[in-house]
Amino acid sequence: DGGITQSPKYLFRKEGQNVTLSCEQNLNHDAMYWYRQDPGQGLRLIYYSQIVNDFQKGDIAEGYSVSREKKESFPLTVTSAQKNPTAFYLCASSGREAISPLHFGNGTRLTVT
Amino acid sequence: GQQVMQIPQYQHVQEGEDFTTYCNSSTTLSNIQWYKQRPGGHPVFLIQLVKSGEVKKQKRLTFQFGEAKKNSSLHITATQTTDVGTYFCAGIPGNQFYFGTGTSLTVIP
Numbered sequence: 001d002g003g004i005t006q007s008p009k010y011l012f013r014k015e016g017q018n019v020t021l022s023c024e025q026n027l028n029h030d031a032m033y034w035y036r037q038d039p040g041q042g043l044r045l046i047y048y049s050q051i052v053n054d055f056q057k058g059d060i061a062e063g064y065s066v067s068r069e070k071k072e073s074f075p076l077t078v079t080s081a082q083k084n085p086t087a088f089y090l091c092a093s094s095g096r097e098a099i100s101p102l103h104f105g106n107g108t109r110l111t112v113t
Numbered sequence: 114g115q116q117v118m119q120i121p122q123y124q125h126v127q128e129g130e131d132f133t134t135y136c137n138s139s140t141t142l143s144n145i146q147w148y149k150q151r152p153g154g155h156p157v158f159l160i161q162l163v164k165s166g167e168v169k170k171q172k173r174l175t176f177q178f179g180e181a182k183k184n185s186s187l188h189i190t191a192t193q194t195t196d197v198g199t200y201f202c203a204g205i206p207g208n209q210f211y212f213g214t215g216t217s218l219t220v221i222p
Contacts, residue, residue, distance in 0.1 A: 033210075035212075040122065040214065041214060042119075042201060042212045042213055042214040042215050043156070043201065043212040044212075045209070045210070048209075090155060090156070099143070099144045099146075099161070099205050101146060101158035101161060102146075102148075102156070102158065102203070102210065103158070104155040104156050104157070105155060106154070106155050107155050
């Protein structure tokens, strides 16, 4: 059953710690994305990758880092430099066709105290 | 920069009433997509509009793309409790998705 898996569903960290959110897809999609969702602000793009070993910053990349060593995987690291990291993080992927729909994972809710 | 505005932010309706959410872009879009996110869930793709003036229907849902390809709307006829959730538009001016802020729909039984 194809899909996108994000883990864990809930994550708690102390301020000052880096944390890595996992995203794995078995849809054979080329493009992968990370979005942040805050109440009343919709989805904001953090990073995206269209091919392996390449990625671009989105609108709110500061304080985040990513890697794309494998087609299936696109982990997101929330660093201590991110001023307000508590949020709902969504990973998505899309196919090769021009403007394919986004397929989202179930999300990771990160709480930093 | 690119902006996609969506109104209203919240809408409460009695079950059986109609509902409409509007999406407006500051620039011309090549495509627009609509997604639905149930409470506690993740966004799920509903439909994509490509052509100027395009209208598409999915049962009680009607989607429109404006003639200038800068605005779009989603209309739900005779809402049901299963329609509860947040509806997002995603404007695509080039090869990036710009999401609207979403409209949260509450349906009162």
